[in-house]
Amino acid sequence: MGETLKDVRRARLSVALVFAVHGAVTGTFVSRIPWIKDQLDLSPGQLGLALVFPAIGASLAMPLAGRIVHRAGARAALQGLLSLWCLSLVLPAFSPNLVVLCLSLFVYGATSGMSDVAMNAQGVEVEERLGRSILSGLHGMWSLGGLVASGFGVLAAHQQVDARAQYTVTALILVVLAQVVSRGVLDVRPTTDQEVPPRFALPPKESLVIGLVGFCAVFAEGASMDWSGVYLRDITGASASTAAACYTAFAATMAVARLAGDAVVRRLGPVRTVRVGGVVATVGGLLVVLTRSPYAAIPGFALIGIGIAVVVPLAFAAAGRAGSNPSQSIAGVATITYTSGLVAPAVVGGIAQSSSLTVSFAVVTLLAAALVPSATAMRHRKETGSPAGAGSLEPTG
Secondary structure (H helix, E strand, C coil): CCCCHHHHHHHHHEEEEEEHHHHHHHHHHHHHHHHHHHHHHHCHHHHHHHHHHHHHHHHHHHHHHHHHHHHHHHHHHHHHHHHHHHHHHHHHHCCCHHHHHHHHHHHHHHHHHHHHHHHHHHHHHHHHCCCCCCHHHHHHHHHHHHHHHHHHHHHHHHHHHHHHHHHHHHHHHHHHHHHHHHHHHHCCCCCCCCCCCCCCCCCCHHHHHHHHHHHHHHHHHHHHHHHHHHHHHCCCCCCHHHHHHHHHHHHHHHHHHHHHHHHHHHCHHHHHHHHHHHHHHHHHHHHHHHHHCCCHHHHHHHHHHHHHHCHHHHHHHHHHHHHCCCHHHHHHHHHHHHHHHHHHHHHHHHHHCCCCCCHCCCHHHHHHHHHHHHHHCCCCCCHHHCCCCCCCCCCCC
């Protein structure tokens, strides 16, 4: 394909920084959501409605990403989509009312989803060239970028900086960074015999099972992120500060597990990694459901985070190897997983309303346990996709 080992190593660094930039946009936005709520005087229900729109926009736009990558080439598509995603950060802060905010967040989610597909497709290509797992670490870089950016957001909020100014300055900085860091990615072009993907592609059949594995993991992630604090307050009687610390523990363990995940995948392989992760997440879920102490529930949520951390990166990697068009397959899996993130908080709330939060997290635990038998969907389908696959530019070491 014309790339040297030096080119591929450079591409690995570039795509890692791309993931960090993408995560920084999310971290910046999330850190100032309270400002948006106060600025528009939104009720909790109105804010909840608005925050559904990023997932809707992403789910609807992701199927378009394969066509864009095919037409523009991997590098140009990634540069353009990532820059649009960075610029979309400005829109929510300048929204004058709820309707405009919902439309802004729809655009925000759409550009997020398409750039997400493009960068994961690039990650799969680099992983193929290296012949060893790197996607978990890339997703760890996304988490790291988000954590750093959210820290700056907290500082800006503490200093009472207007979010419109913060979002604008941050967006401009991130656009420049997006252009710089994406220059080193692989400029993958479609082959002459590769079928042109349709303008709006439904998930390919081969990506459906992989997507369902990702669905289970993202459902557990979304439920834990949005409801762990409430669970600790309402079920275990934890203080507000202890409940807030639970999310921090969950997010931090996921980030660390993803950064360390590639070494685990290289040792165990993707199938056994997902199985072990499913067992760990299930044990965590049982701790949450069967105890009434916050000091048992917090480690339980942390174990859920560790167990599911590498599942989505491995799902993207498996999707990239499953079909003839990696971008289209990744878009299919991403659409399914984003849908899971969309429905998880609502399903957990609905079950809690009709029964209890304990029952809700019993369902989460069952979905985590489902990762164990379904892990075979992560099996490599191409020779070059194996950790020591033929054509590797670098030994697995």
